[in-house]
Amino acid sequence: MKNLLTTQDELSAGKTTLQDIVDQYIEQIEDSNGTVNAIVSVDKENARARAASIQKKIDHGRAGKLAGSVIAVKDVICEMGKQTTCASNILRNFESVYNATVIEKLAAEDALFLGRTNMDEFAMGSSTENTIFGPARNPHNTEYVTGGSSGGSAAAVAANMCGMSLGSDTGGSIRQPASYCGVVGLKPTYGRVSRYGLVAFASSFDCIGPFAHSVSDAAILLEHLAGVDPMDQSSADRPVEEYSSALQNREKLTIGVPDEFFGDGLDPEIRTIIKDQLSDLETEGHQLVPIHLPHSEFAVATYYILATAEASSNLARYDGIRYGHRADFDSVEEELKKEQIALEKRLEVAAGKEHEELVEKISKADSPLIRLYKKSRTEGFGTEVKRRILLGTYVLSAGYYDAYYGKAQRVRRLIKQDFEEAFQDVDVIVSPTAPTTAFKLGENQDDPLKMYLNDIYTISANLAGICGISVPAGTHSNGLPVGIQFLGNAFEEKNIVRAAHAIEQLHNR
Ligand code: GLN
Numbered sequence: 001m002k003n004l005l006t007t008q009d010e011l012s013a014g015k016t017t018l019q020d021i022v023d024q025y026i027e028q029i030e031d032s033n034g035t036v037n038a039i040v041s042v043d044k045e046n047a048r049a050r051a052a053s054i055q056k057k058i059d060h061g062r063a064g065k066l067a068g069s070v071i072a073v074k075d076v077i078c079e080m081g082k083q084t085t086c087a088s089n090i091l092r093n094f095e096s097v098y099n100a101t102v103i104e105k106l107a108a109e110d111a112l113f114l115g116r117t118n119m120d121e122f123a124m125g126s127s128t129e130n131t132i133f134g135p136a137r138n139p140h141n142t143e144y145v146t147g148g149s150s151g152g153s154a155a156a157v158a159a160n161m162c163g164m165s166l167g168s169d170t171g172g173s174i175r176q177p178a179s180y181c182g183v184v185g186l187k188p189t190y191g192r193v194s195r196y197g198l199v200a201f202a203s204s205f206d207c208i209g210p211f212a213h214s215v216s217d218a219a220i221l222l223e224h225l226a227g228v229d230p231m232d233q234s235s236a237d238r239p240v241e242e243y244s245s246a247l248q249n250r251e252k253l254t255i256g257v258p259d260e261f262f263g264d265g266l267d268p269e270i271r272t273i274i275k276d277q278l279s280d281l282e283t284e285g286h287q288l289v290p291i292h293l294p295h296s297e298f299a300v301a302t303y304y305i306l307a308t309a310e311a312s313s314n315l316a317r318y319d320g321i322r323y324g325h326r327a328d329f330d331s332v333e334e335e336l337k338k339e340q341i342a343l344e345k346r347l348e349v350a351a352g353k354e355h356e357e358l359v360e361k362i363s364k365a366d367s368p369l370i371r372l373y374k375k376s377r378t379e380g381f382g383t384e385v386k387r388r389i390l391l392g393t394y395v396l397s398a399g400y401y402d403a404y405y406g407k408a409q410r411v412r413r414l415i416k417q418d419f420e421e422a423f424q425d426v427d428v429i430v431s432p433t434a435p436t437t438a439f440k441l442g443e444n445q446d447d448p449l450k451m452y453l454n455d456i457y458t459i460s461a462n463l464a465g466i467c468g469i470s471v472p473a474g475t476h477s478n479g480l481p482v483g484i485q486f487l488g489n490a491f492e493e494k495n496i497v498r499a500a501h502a503i504e505q506l507h508n509r
Contacts (some may be wrong), residue, residue, distance in 0.1 A: 001213040004163065004220055007068045011058050018051040018058065018068060018112070021163075025070055025114060029161045037136045038146070038155035040075055041083060042115035054110045064110035066224060071106065072162040074153050075116045076123055077208065078197040079103050086199050087131035088121045090318045090325045090380025100197020101229045102166065102208050109224050114162050118152030121382045122315065123168055123201045125149045126176060126454040127444065130384045135441055138181060140480055144438040147177030147454075150211070154181040157211045164221055165211040170201050171303050172434075172458025174209045175470035179433035179483025182472045184218045184500065185211045187458075189490045190465035191236035193222075194229035202310035203234075205303075205462040215471060215501045219243035222493060238491060246494035247501045255281065255486075255499065256291035256426035261457050267436050273474040273482050274432050280506050289426055293418045298411050299460040300452055305395050305408035306463075312392025315385070320376025327375035333368055335375075340365065387448065416464040423489040428499045431457045433470040433483035457485060467493050471500040472507070 002010075010016050026044055033039050047070075057063040073079060076086050078096035080103075085091045103113070120130040128136040128151025136151040138144040139159040146155040150167030154177035157165050167174040169187035178185025186209045193208045200206060210221035223244060228237040257278065262271055282288050320326035340362070347358045366374065381389070395404035422429060434454055444451040461468040466489055473484035484503055488496040 001160065003214045004069055004217050011068050018055045019048065022047050022051040022070060022112065022114065025162055028159065029115070032159050033161065035137055035142050036139050036155050036159050037134055038118055038152040038159060039072060039115045039161055040118050040133045040152065043082065047112060047114050050112050054112060057110060064108065066106055067110035069111045070114050070163045071111050072115050072117050072153060072156045072165040073103070073113055074119050074150050074167045076119060076168055076199045077102065077166055079113060082116065084199065085132070086122045087119045087133060088380065088382065088385065089132050092132065092325060094324055098197065101194035101231055102225050103197065105227070106224055117156050117165060120149035121385050122199070123149040123170055123173055124311070124384050124388055126451050128152060128177070129441065129445060130382055137441070138438050138480070140182060143440055144480065145180065145441055147180035147438060149173040151177045153211050154178050154183055154185060157183045157213060164217055166208060167211055168198055169207050169209055169462065170205045171307060171462050172455040174211065175458045175468055175483070175485055176434050176454060178211055178470040180438040180481065182481030183211055183213060184215055184469065184471050185209065186218045186222060186469045187461060187467060188222060188226065188493060189467040191234050192467070192491065192493070193225045194232040194235045196229055196231035200314040202307035203314060204310060205307055215497055215504050216244055216247055218469070219247060219497045236491070241494055243493055243497050246498055249498060252285045252287065253427045253495065253499055253502070254287045254289055254425070256289050256422050256429040258291050258293045258296070258429060258431065260293050260296045261431035265435050265453070265456070266432060269476055270432050270436070270482050274484055277473050277484055277503055277506065278430065281502060284502070286502065291422045291426060291429065293422060293460065295411065295414045295418050296460050299415060299463055300456055302408045302411045302415065303459045303463060304391065304452060305404050306412060308388045308392035309396050309405050310392070312389045312396065315389055318377065318380060319373045320380065325376055325380040327372060327379055329372060332371050332375055336366065336368060336371055412463050415460055419464045419466055419489070427495045429487040431485050433457060433485040437476045437478060437480035437482060461487050466490050467496055469496045469500045471503050473503060
């Protein structure tokens with residue numbers, strides 16, 4: 001695959017046109033999306049028109065820095081006039097009325113947006129199976145999942161349906177599918193990229209980031225995604241560095257190797273692949289340092305308390321009134337009437353305690369509005385989203401708040417401190433991206449705990465708010481890609497792209 005800089009050279013030399021490039025991607029989508037199911041909507045007309053107008057700018061030497069990039073966008077990031085469904089029935093027909101800041105920023109540099117990608121509903125999941133569009137399939141073997149929740153964005157790049165894509169990472173949703181699909185995926189530091197226009201899942205974790213074929217493309221895209229935004233108070237007011245120039249920096253890195261990330265549960269073959277890469281890096285002069293992250297064993301539990309708590313509150317806005325799916329009001333009224341008649345019939349013959357209970361039940365019956373909320377949400381949300389809302393509401397409830405939510409906040413701080421200490425001595429921390437390669441479709445569907453454990457190596461970065469990247473490290477004997485992850489301290493994206501680039505170069509030798 002050609003990287004963006006090569007494509008740009010060819011475009012300015014007149015060796016190809018942006019219209020041709022877009023047509024090739026569209027052809028690829030038409031050929032393979034029927035099986036891979038990475039893309040949920042394509043805007044061919046618009047894309048072709050925009051290609052023509054950007055091509056004109058290229059011809060006149062006036063094109064922006066991302067001219068030549070063709071990008072697919074996870075269906076959780078708002079693009080004006082396009083459907084933003086979050087793969088949920090509750091937003092099935094929702095059309096965004098504004099652009100996310102990232103869309104504005106990339107468009108200003110002449111990026112072209114080709115289509116929207118499949119995902120787990122509201123970004124909750126690790127396989128892109130929790131989706132109204134049907135599961136995405138791994139381009140390396142279509143019996144296997146893409147990973148998730150940004151599985152469509154990872155698979156679209158892997159299957160050459162676009163040059164790059166955008167995803168979101170709340171607990172690993174960029175890095176894990178990047179690893180499963182054999183592409184590069186980067187989660188920036190929390191606050192590095194504006195979240196304005198990203199539909200919220202867990203606001204203190206959510207990050208938008210790039211998928212690409214190469215580290216250099218991911219670095220260039222990040223340069224244009226990053227930056228403070230008055231529309232997002234949690235975005236960081238710090239200068240944006242030239243991540244792509246950092247790749248030229250040949251200084252050796254100090255790489256922390258935490259035993260906690262190489263223990264039980266890790267596929268032995270993945271361990272060998274990662275260890276081999278590390279010894280190659282050592283041969284090249286990079287330094288490996290054993291480190292400890294003592295609280296990492298609590299990361300998954302902590303995340304599933306805090307992220308579900310935030311999700312239960314964020315998802316309260318979907319009430320079927322202002323936008324999104326609304327249950328049929330007539331049937332709601334009919335249902336209530338039937339229930340009332342049934343209760344009153346029972347009341348006529350009831351006595352004693354039963355009578356008292358029925359009187360109370362009747363007095364507490366839903367109003368039509370409350371029942372409309374309930375029914376709209378029952379019909380609108382899928383099973384996993386409902387599970388998260390229930391968990392989140394439970395951990396926030398009066399009697400359990402301190403025991404769960406409060407305690408998890410304190411553990412989050414300890415996990416963050418582990419990283420702060422480790423980064424005093426090392427530039428980056430290395431680990432596998434995921435404990436296994438992609439699993440078979442359906443394999444973990446009935447076992448949410450097993451599904452949650454997929455994120456064991458990615459989640460701590462979101463708890464600590466630091467950055468991470470997954471880059472292809474090799475191929476498993478089962479034929480599926482294996483990713484290696486580098487974590488960097490907050491706002492040290494330069495270091496992780498350099499480390500990932502070093503791995504990429506081992507493979508290009
Ligand atoms: N798999 C994790 C979850 O289900 C992470 C999701 C994400 O990063 N959006 O919550």
